[in-house]
Structures are given as C-alpha cells and as structure tokens.
Amino acid sequence: MIVSIFVNPTQFAVGEDLASYPRSFDADLAVLAEARADLVWAPAVETMYPEGFASRIVPSGPAAVGLEDAFRPHFFAGVATVVSKLLLQCLPDIAVFGEKDYQQLRVVLQMVGDLDIPVRIVAGQTVREADGLAMSSRNVYLPPGERALAPSLYRVLTSSAEKIAAGWPIRTVLGEGREALERAGFSLDYLEARHADTLGPIATGSEGPVRLLAAARLGTVRLIDNVAV
Amino acid sequence: MIVSIFVNPTQFAVGEDLASYPRSFDADLAVLAEARADLVWAPAVETMYPEGFASRIVPSGPAAVGLEDAFRPHFFAGVATVVSKLLLQCLPDIAVFGEKDYQQLRVVLQMVGDLDIPVRIVAGQTVREADGLAMSSRNVYLPPGERALAPSLYRVLTSSAEKIAAGWPIRTVLGEGREALERAGFSLDYLEARHADTLGPIATGSEGPVRLLAAARLGTVRLIDNVAV
Numbered sequence: 168m169i170v171s172i173f174v175n176p177t178q179f180a181v182g183e184d185l186a187s188y189p190r191s192f193d194a195d196l197a198v199l200a201e202a203r204a205d206l207v208w209a210p211a212v213e214t215m216y217p218e219g220f221a222s223r224i225v226p227s228g229p230a231a232v233g234l235e236d237a238f239r240p241h242f243f244a245g246v247a248t249v250v251s252k253l254l255l256q257c258l259p260d261i262a263v264f265g266e267k268d269y270q271q272l273r274v275v276l277q278m279v280g281d282l283d284i285p286v287r288i289v290a291g292q293t294v295r296e297a298d299g300l301a302m303s304s305r306n307v308y309l310p311p312g313e314r315a316l317a318p319s320l321y322r323v324l325t326s327s328a329e330k331i332a333a334g335w336p337i338r339t340v341l342g343e344g345r346e347a348l349e350r351a352g353f354s355l356d357y358l359e360a361r362h363a364d365t366l367g368p369i370a371t372g373s374e375g376p377v378r379l380l381a382a383a384r385l386g387t388v389r390l391i392d393n394v395a396v
Numbered sequence: 397m398i399v400s401i402f403v404n405p406t407q408f409a410v411g412e413d414l415a416s417y418p419r420s421f422d423a424d425l426a427v428l429a430e431a432r433a434d435l436v437w438a439p440a441v442e443t444m445y446p447e448g449f450a451s452r453i454v455p456s457g458p459a460a461v462g463l464e465d466a467f468r469p470h471f472f473a474g475v476a477t478v479v480s481k482l483l484l485q486c487l488p489d490i491a492v493f494g495e496k497d498y499q500q501l502r503v504v505l506q507m508v509g510d511l512d513i514p515v516r517i518v519a520g521q522t523v524r525e526a527d528g529l530a531m532s533s534r535n536v537y538l539p540p541g542e543r544a545l546a547p548s549l550y551r552v553l554t555s556s557a558e559k560i561a562a563g564w565p566i567r568t569v570l571g572e573g574r575e576a577l578e579r580a581g582f583s584l585d586y587l588e589a590r591h592a593d594t595l596g597p598i599a600t601g602s603e604g605p606v607r608l609l610a611a612a613r614l615g616t617v618r619l620i621d622n623v624a625v
Contacts, residue, residue: 251511
C-alpha cells in the first residue's frame with residue numbers, strides 16, 4: 168500500500184485557505200505506520216510543479232454540473248491534473264478516493280476512463296464521528312457551538328434520502344431540507360439531488376440512482392457531505 | 397513495435413480537411429508488415445471518444461508560442477489529449493514522434509514530463525524526397541506546378557540556418573528568407589527562429605540552440621518544415 172500526502176496548491180483559489188490548511192504530516196505518518204502502509208509518497212511542490220510546468224487537465228462532464236464547480240471554478244482542473252500525476256507517478260493497481268468528496272470521486276472516475284489511466288478507482292465509504300459528522304481536516308476549525316450544530320447536515324441528508332426513497336416528490340423534500348438547514352444555522356451553498364453517476368439534474372427517483380449532495384457554511388467553516396438514496 | 401494509426405477528429409477545426417484527409421489504411425498496413433511491426437493499434441473514433449467523453453489536456457508552454465497554435469487554436473489540446481490516451485493505452489517504453497511536426501514534438505515532450513507519463517519520447521528525423529521536400533500525407537494534393545516549387549521551403553530553411561550559423565544577424569536572415577519564399581510563390585504563415593527546446597523567441601544564436609520553423613501555403617496546400625541551426 169502506497170499512500171500519497173500532498174496539499175495541492177493548484178486546487179486552492181486566491182482567498183481560500185491554502186496557507187492555513189491543516190497539515191499534520193508527523194501525525195499522518197504515525198497513523199499510516201499503524202495502518203501498515205508500505206510507502207508514503209509526499210512530493211514537494213517543486214517536484215510536482217517545477218518551473219516551466221505547462222500542462223493542465225480540464226475536466227467537464229461531472230466536473231461542470233453546478234455543484235462544487237460553481238463555488239470553486241478552477242478546483243477540478245487542479246484535482247484532475249494532480250490526481251493524474253500522482254497515479255502515473257505511482258502506477259498503483261487500485262486507488263481509493265473517499266465518497267465524502269463525491270463530485271471529486273466522479274470527476275476522477277470520468278478522467279481515469281477518458282484518459283485510459285491504467286488503474287482501478289475504488290470508492291472509500293465516508294468515515295463519520297459518533298454523531299454522524301463526516302470526518303474532515305477542516306472540522307478542527309469548528310468552535311464548540313458550531314461543532315454541536317454540524318451533525319445536522321448529515322441528519323437532514325439522511326432524512327431527505329429516506330423521504331425520497333419512500334416516494335415523496337424530490338422538489339418538496341429538497342425545499343424542506345434547505346429550510347431545515349437554514350433554520351439550524353447553516354448558510355447553504357446547495358442541497359441537490361443528482362444522478363449518482365453523471366451528477367446531472369434528476370427530477371424523479373426513476374431516472375437513475377440518486378445521490379443527495381450538500382455544501383453549507385457554519386461561520387467561516389464550509390462543510391460538504393452526501394448520501395445515497 | 398506497436399504502431400498507432402488514428403486520424404484524430406479533435407485536432408481538426410471546422411473548415412479544416414478532416415473529411416478529405418488522406419487515409420491509406422491498407423497501404424499503411426503493407427508498409428508496416430514490411431517494417432516488421434508486431435502490432436497495429438487503430439482504434440475507432442467511438443473507442444477513443446465514447447459518448448460522454450469529458451476530459452481535455454490543455455498544454456501551454458511550447459504549445460502557446462505563436463507558431464502553429466496561432467493558426468490552429470485548439471490543435472495542441474487535441475494533440476495532447478489523444479497522444480496521452482494512445483500512450484496510456486499502449487504503455488510503450490519508447491515512443492517516436494517525427495521532427496517534421498517540431499512544435500508537436502516539443503508539446504508532447506513537455507506534456508509527458510509534466511504529467512509523468514511513463515514513456516521515453518524519441519525524435520524521429522524528418523524523411524525527405526530526393527529534392528528535399530519533407531514527406532507528408534498532404535503532399536499528394538500538390539498539383540505538378542506547386543510540387544516543383546515546394547522544395548524551395550526546405551532550401552530557404554537550410555540556407556537561412558547556414559547564414560545564422562555563420563554569424564549573420566537573425567533578423568536580417570529571416571527577412572531575406574521570408575522575401576525569398578514569397579518570391580518563390582508561397583503565401584507565408586511564418587518563418588521564425590526559436591529556442592529549440594522552449595520554442596520561445598530568440599534574438600541571437602548565443603541564447604541557446606536555435607530551430608528555424610516555417611509554415612507556408614502553395615495554393616490550397618499548407619506545408620510546414622523546420623531545421624536545426
């Protein structure tokens with residue numbers, strides 16, 4: 168097992184939290200040793216993007232559906248470029264991407280297929296705290312009050328998914344879910360039901376597997392999460 | 397030895413000669429059998445770009461220097477994308493790209509380095525007719541009169557390279573070369589001296605290895621060629 172650790176500057180826009188993004192290299196290594204990683208690949212920024220670097224992978228399809236891409240315009244070009252580099256540097260048989268960043272997972276699957284990168288992408292289930300909050304590097308920034316509110320995001324997602332599975336109209340469920348999140352104290356970026364593979368809009372559950380995706384801010388911390396219907 | 401044969405639609409702009417581009421698959425196979433190719437990889441367009449295809453590699457650096465890119469704006473994104481697909485499909489140890497398409501060669505070298513594609517790119521020397529004309533699929537379109545004029549392109553390139561090597565000022569040499577080509581009946585797109593690696597502008601031969609590159613039209617046929625100084 169090879170593990171890549173790389174905080175990728177090309178995914179961060181001006182004004183985003185690149186400088187303050189939590190870096191915990193030594194703690195990560197300790198955890199990875201326990202998990203019996205064989206190798207950790209943690210390249211320097213100059214190794215990944217030497218002077219004169221001049222190539223960019225620009226994904227469309229699931230990277231251009233008005234979810235994260237609407238809030239972070241160059242994010243997925245940064246993701247696609249660095250992921251393809253990491254995959255081609257390490258040439259693993261299998262690479263695991265977490266479902267927490269569900270749009271990213273779909274973008275990586277699409278790109279690996281389109282560009283014939285010789286690897287099998289495996290989805291890693293989201294790991295959650297006991298109260299349901301999806302684990303994330305950014306959770307450490309939540310003050311106690313916001314930390315207590317944060318699990319509502321997952322609760323609203325799961326209850327919305329249950330209602331849609333039970334046959335309630337998607338529009339109604341999403342409307343109520345958005346209200347519930349705003350009431351709980353979130354500033355909502357989006358709560359959407361999408362086709363689970365293409366991330367295209369979906370009006371009824373009969374149009375394909377449905378995924379619910381949300382992004383919302385608590386103070387200065389932006390949380391994302393998603394669940395299957 | 398694997399040989400790829402693929403006329404790539406994404407390199408052709410509207411109005412370019414995709415439909416009439418010379419295709420000689422059976423003749424190519426006969427030549428390749430004689431050259432002892434082990435395998436020919438000739439994918440269908442639907443194999444390369446299935447419905448929903450949504451990834452593009454956008455090169456800058458040597459792909460954005462005002463040579464071919466100025467006349468064919470999306471050409472090198474098409475080249476970079478299809479070349480990386482072909483390389484990752486076949487995973488060869490070595491891949492040969494002809495120096496005839498010199499800017500393309502530099503774009504491929506840059507991309508393979510940037511994206512860590514595990515292959516060694518080797519430059520193939522330009523193969524020429526007895527009179528110096530660089531061999532090209534498009535030469536068959538030259539009517540006899542234009543075919544007789546065509547070798548002037550190479551003659552002007554080599555004499556310009558000799559003068560620059562002998563210390564003449566690059567500006568003067570290029571000015572005279574351009575005039576000579578127009579006099580010979582060409583409509584000139586460009587005749588330029590560039591840094592042989594970056595393809596950046598170069599004012600004197602002391603700034604690095606120099607490459608002379610030209611593109612010019614004889615009637616409806618566009619010819620390109622280049623030589624080292």
